[in-house]
Amino acid sequence: MTQTDMLSSDQEDLRMLRESARTLFERAGGSGRSRKLRDADGGWDADMIRELAEAGVFGVTVPEDNGGLGMGLAAGGVIAEEVGRVIAPEPVVVTVGLSLGLLRRLCPDHAKMEQLVGGTTVLAVAWQERGPNGGPAEATCRYADGKLTGSKAWVVGAVGADGFLVVADSDAGPVLVLAEAKASGLSLEKSPQADGSAMGELSFSGTPAEQLADGAAVQDALADAVSDATALAAAELVGLSDRAFEITLDYIKTREQFDKPIGSFQVIQHRAVDLHVMREVAQAGVREALAQMDSEADPKIRARLASRAKARAVRAAKKITRDSIQLHGAVGYTDEFDIGLYLNRALVLSAWLGDDAYHRRMWFDAREEEGAAQ
């Protein structure tokens, strides 16, 4: 029996998905395309969004009945890894994890579902708020009489989005509302990011918005969608780390000093091995966490698994991208070499949705809580 015969059909599906996503990104120009977009205006490419949609990317975790592929988070992770490998700026994790993560749980029949899956619209999700000391604070944004008032921070994918899914408070409790990007009374302030993208700070003053859902279900769906997005961001970092290491390995094999490739020096070799091991552990751990999330319904356990994934992925990506700069020498410190693009994207993805220290805390607390409950 050959190896492929022995692989389960699930694994075979994932392998094919990985191959088609990789081909799609490579044909579009790989990391070179991402650099061009960054140099243009830091946005994304609308044609690419449509191509990704045609390949089923956005609907990967959406049930087949709602027009998706129904393949689960592990498959979403496969795509996110490929996004990470070419540091593509398209908001794949935002769409799959957050906007569709919310809509498929709260209002699967809403017209926006089809548009998101079909790549004809992009929505960013706004739920966190900034407090007076600059850090995250209690949410105070209000929704009343069909209008939003307040502000939201750290909105990824805000620039270029057609609208915003906003979590706000109302007299009836938490609500999820949809505000169009062009709605009146909405202003968007861009906060430039290391990778050339921009995060959005939104403020609403009587901005008209459509209510999509209300009640405790909103908070539950938000928590679950954030877990999904966290895990997918971890997968994106795994793909990013994988490619960053490949670039570095190629470099140390070809760069010569003292009449030899620098990769023949033992200290360089051992550092390279450590990065390799880090990458393999991260890939195995993150993939396992995502697969376990697919077979887990308890939102707290899913959150713990997502924290495990993000804690690992951030730690690996930080180490790999930073050591990669060192192993490149001065060219690593230039904008011209691709390795820097990977470092910069890793910075942004690490800070988004919590870094490794944050997620170790979350993971530890969740584990304690589970232990106490037993």
Added chain:
Amino acid sequence: MTDWNAMSDAEFRKEVRGFFEAEYPEELRHLPHRPKFAEIEHWHVKLHAKGWVAPAWPAEFGGMGLNAAKLLIFYEEQQRWGVNRGRDMGIQMVGPLIIKFGTQEQKDYWLPRILSCEDIWCQGYSEPGAGSDLANLRTRADIEGDEFVINGQKIWTTMAHDATHIFMLVRTDPDAPKKQQGISFLLAPMDQPGVEVRTITTLSGETEFCEVFFDNARTPKANLVGELNKGWTMAKALLSFERIFIGSPSLAQNALGQLESFARGRGAFDDPVFRDRFAQAALDVEDHAALYGRFADQLKRGETLGADVSMLKIWVTECFQRITELMIEAAGPDGGTIGPLQVGNVNVDVLASFYKARPTTIYGGSNEIQRNILSKAVLGLPG
């Protein structure tokens, strides 16, 4: 004869677990030191009667004949229950070598004696000048009549003071063009005038390994295993399964369990810095287990493992060390205290765990050597 491989993994695991839990002597669980044979003989007798002494050997030689998947389960259960591996150098190293390269007479004579522990073996590879660079070994064996005459010294020979026989790599052709050539694999009795054993006290105060001196010691020519001067390649051939076993998560998992109950008892989790480091160690173990699973699946599919498997050993041994270092931190002012420390109703021997973790990065191919291997064989780095 039971065909264990025909069982489902779950059934087999249950069978193995059931036997260990019912039969393994409680006082021998998680032994902190390497036992002499007399200390574990009563367990060995049970294991022998059950026919479970040699899980990896083919059934025709008295083994269990387990395939790789079942073997992993066997070892996982063994470690989970804290079952001592016993004096298994004969089982793990000599037996497989004789089975693969030995003559019929050698098989008939030695294998039953290994199984019954009538002969207890120690491994004589390392020498003062031949550690990581093992091929540099100089202990000589010269043919005189129908005997080999052995002169030289072995060192770090684990439990040589409690062994009846030694299997060794010796130089039989000093003029071979490469140092890996001219090495042979030889069996020799310890109880003879030309062999002197001196114990070496370890950091933890145990006598676990020895120096062995050979001064015109003798062994029959019939005790050469395989071809003369072909010992190096034979010894290498043994390593393949060993490489995943040495990278299995269980040592680190057990230590983590100890760390957790100890730290909880001591209130170390009140400190957020400690919590973070514990979380990091626990996640290191969890994610290592995921990677280990990937290699184990490869074995289960019948594939052979490549040099890449070395990364398991690197990661898990260093992780094991960090965990035991955290135990010492959690012990605070007791961090230098010998013997079990009482916390609540559990005893944790913090120093014993710490010491046990130290040599794991040295033996079985030091972690630096493993990094050399990975860098060349896996990453394809030059030089």
